[in-house]
Amino acid sequence: MTALPRWMHIRLSVRFILITLILLIFIQTIGFWIVQTAVERYVRDDIQHSIAVSERVWNKLIIQNHQQLVEGAELLASDFGFRSAVASKDENTISSALANSAQRIGASVAILVDQQWHLKATSKDDMMKSSKLVSLIDELAATRQEKGEEAYITALYSGAPTQFVVVPVKAPRLVGYVIMGFAIERDMVAEASDLSGIDVVLMSNNGASSVKVMASSDRLEEHFLQDIPGRFFLEDLAFDMRVAQETFVSVIHGQEVIGGFLSLAFMKSLEEAGTQFDELFHQYLVITLIGLVIFAVAVTWLSRRVTRPLERLTDATGALQEGNYDVEVSGVGRMDEVGALARSFDGMRSSIKDQRETIFKLAYNDALTGLPNRLSFRQKVADLIESGEVSSLSVITINLDRFKQVNDVLGYEMGDEILKATATRLLGEACSAQDKLARVSGDEFSVLVLPSEDTPMKIAQSLLARLNEPMEIDHNLIDLSASIGIASWPIDAQQCDALINASQVAMYAAKRRSEDIISYKSEFVTSTPESLSLLSELRQAVTNNELRVYLQPKVSTVDHRVIAAEALVRWQHPEKGLVPPFKFVPFAEQTGFIRELTKWMIRSLASQWQGLQLGHEVFRVSVNLSTRDLLSPTFPDFVQQTLHDFQVPTTGVCLEITESAIMDDPTFAEQTLAKLSNMGFRLSIDDFGTGYSSLGYLKRLPVNELKVDQSFVFGMIEDNNDRTIVQSTIDLAHNLGLEVVAEGVETEAMYLALRELGCEEAQGYFIGKPMPVEEFIVWRDQWHKEHGLA
The missing domain is CATH 3.20.20.450 (EAL domain)
Structure with missing residues (x-):
């Protein structure tokens, strides 16, 4: 037989509680995982939405700066005094006008070039001899010619990303162009971040000097300064970026500008965005734990309610196993399944009790005559011999003669009636106690004779005389005789089985010799165990x-x-x-x-x-x-x-x-x-x-x-x-x-x-x-x- 797993030896109630709790924890864990996944997806979607808003905010700021530059430049270009100064080629007047106008609109630089894009004046005197400024003007002219007059022009000026606008100066014919630049500073990055709630990082690289980073937070600025892949300036990317112990959902836009490259990153921390749900998770966890405790108590109570009657049924089963069929079965009054089981079990107990009594009766009594059978008679003799209550006893074995002939001629039903009549006669003649008479086989009866009664021979003679009287059954007069054998303990045999066998041997000897009654003698036994x-x-x-x-x-x-x-x-x-x-x-x-x-x-x-x-x-x-x-x-x-x-x-x-x-x-x-x-x-x-x-x-x-x-x-x-x-x-x-x-x-x-x-x-x-x-x-x-x- 295969050995049971160790956990199967745990009591049913404990197994029921454990399995139920494990199942509940499993379901709650799955629910927690589903909620967490949904929250994370929601947070990501919200971050993506915030990043899209931040991009629009940034573009709006760029457009505002551009419009502001255009208005300032146009105002300067249309000023009569400025046009007169340009016409007179008064360089000081022009430089002063450029500086005042740039200061007024917050531009970082103002430049005047002629119609051939030659440098004429700047808002800063030290810029006139700069070769980089000449190259910048040439690139601005080429870009304006390529993208059109309304194009947004961005360039790296003095290492900083700068927005440029170009406005023609006419007096009344075209005499030159006013170029104004607005440097994108850290406060613009911070403003875009504050407006959208998204971290913004602006990186620039002119190919010669180190990368310049302007970020909305110091930790992001430090991160980008320490580890900035070159592709950030060339590609549009969307990925999760690990910064310290946080994960940032990041979108980076890279572009090539005049004088270098720019990358603009919009980032949002998943952990920071999910903090709004931390309290929800904590509440969910607390509710789950409280629910587990309540559920455990309820399941324990329910388990005890179910298993307690089963334990009582188990105790009743043990009593039945020990032969106590009168044990009380509890729970029969309940109307649930346990009550049905208890009632079924009680019905089984009653049925087994009745069957046991029937089997016991069949095992120890003859069904036809109601007399004790061979097993019962043997047990009676054995108990008397082993008890020591008597010093001697005898067994008389009676076998009906010609009984087979009666069965063959009159049928087995008549034979059964004869056997019942024989039992009645034997009971009424020196066998008043039923336990002293037994039907041990088909037509064979045994009688127990105790020493306080008449001698076995006298009792046998009396029984024979009674049996020799004709029987009238169904109007048929039946005349039978019997062969009788007698054996005594302890003279003829020392044990119960040997005593009964000796009386049968004597009976068969009487039948062979055609005698009525014979007492046992050892010479009757012709066979040996060998x-x-x-x-x-x-x-x-x-x-x-x-x-x-x-x-x-x-x-x-x-x-x-x-x-x-x-x-x-x-x-x-x-x-x-x-x-x-x-x-x-x-x-x-x-x-x-x-x-x-x-x-x-x-x-x-x-x-x-x-x-x-x-x-x-x-x-x-x-x-x-x-x-x-x-x-x-x-x-x-x-x-x-x-x-x-x-x-x-x-x-x-x-x-x-x-x-x-x-x-x-x-x-x-x-x-x-x-x-x-x-x-x-x-x-x-x-x-x-x-x-x-x-x-x-x-x-x-x-x-x-x-x-x-x-x-x-x-x-x-x-x-x-x-x-x-x-x-x-x-x-x-x-x-x-x-x-x-x-x-x-x-x-x-x-x-x-x-x-x-x-x-x-x-x-x-x-x-x-x-x-x-x-x-x-x-x-x-x-x-x-x-x-x-x-």
Whole structure:
């Protein structure tokens, strides 16, 4: 299972509060950013608008100065005295008039030139010999001629940007031109800045001297003096300029003028422009913080209102987990979703409680009769044994006889009615307490008997007498009987399960013996824990070739020659060693695995049969067949095919059958024996005299020999009755044309007596024990040598 993130271990209420607050802060942050972006955009737009206004203000000032210069120059040019002085060429008068006029209108310089633009007089005497002034006049003349008489002319004069106007002087014909210049000073830059609220910077460069800067503030003047790129005088630029720690939105216009370059910058600080919104931001932040606090309190209250009922539901869940289904669920009266959840949970609790009671009842009670079931009865017995309240107790197990027949004939509904009637009878007879009686399986009941009551045998007899009375159900008179087993603690068993099992074993023993009541005895148990895994081990033994063929010799009593042998199976277990036949052959017969053992034996014998032959006489090998072999329709074909594969004649194999094997299904067994006889097999009746109706079937069976049971051979020397039985059996066989083989020959006296009675073959430990095939061949040669038969 994937580990949860660490934050998922935080309580739901805390997570709800944190997530909600984080979401609110995130939304407020986005809102703050949007407002700030909008304000910044607004500030920039406002600055751009202010810069545009400042540009118009500047242009207006330039135009005003230009008009003022034009008016002053025209006034001077039209003055009669000035025109007379120009006509008389009185240089002093002209210079005086120029100086007075320039002073009157605030012009920085006034110049008179003739019609060929030759310098005639200036407002300042020291300017007459200046070569720069001559060059300036020539450039002014060229610019006026190029741009027209109304053109605005700007030039760098004495390092300062100056506006110039040119007005003709006529008396009455053109006699010259008055040139007036108005220097752009710092106070004009400051005035433009004050009028528009924008910082203005005017920079000039004549290409020879250093840059001159006139700014509306000292910090901007210092900045431009320290770092002024040359392009500021050549291009129109719009960008953000960093000055110290402030950002200025800047627009710069550059132009080339007479004598150099000019740049005019309009600038506004973003920080200064945004100060009007600082208080708004502070208020917004304060409101946001107050809102967060209020929201946190509200969310905490709401979270507690939602999660508190959930916590109570969690506590109720813990109580349910511990098995307390009566716990009170709070919040069911609320009309919101939490109330709906609480009501649903309370309904689930009630449903689980009802289901638990139903399941408990089904788990510990029989649905048909209402009696306790096997689990409940076992728990009752176990509690009594473990509590030490009693020193002994008994269990009676009752099983109805012929109940399956009733179900088959009358149907299962009638069977159910019989079971309910049986439970009623048992409850009314020595079982007044219901917890002492239980229905443990289909038609099986168990009764608990305590030491304070009658003896188990008397109670069992009383129950049996009650059950033997006919039952009338749906106008049908039903006559049933019962088989009863009794087991007691601590005599028959030490533990609860063993006690109940012992009573069932006794009940099955009573059913097998057709007795009514039987008390448990240890000899009833025929199986052992080891036998539970025996079948799988036997299968493995066949697969892994752990089985061995042993041969016990059969000798002719006439000439002592070994003429046949009985094949017996042995198991060479890899861990347990050689396992005796009585430990696995009966189990194989019970489970049906004996058929596989028989097939293995026949295949193994067929593969070794050729090695057992001597001379021209066929050496026979006998194989024991079980009931299941005779009842298998494919067995004769299997034997015939196996012998054919190994080229073994059917006369070389003798098949031995017990009388009891024939009696299980006489008709089918007779058919199988007839088929085997027709195939040429020699047939023998094993253990003759111990079965049922021997003589009645003997006359119809196609057998070739009889084997006298060893129980009669053992006692024939000491007991004349046994000798008479052996003699009679031999005579009977001979009269029927059969040969006789005696088994269990333990002494020479038995051997000689059988020879005297006319028994053809003898088999037993006196002659030889069962031995492996290789040892048998060696033993046979030695036997023949000892009796002069080599």
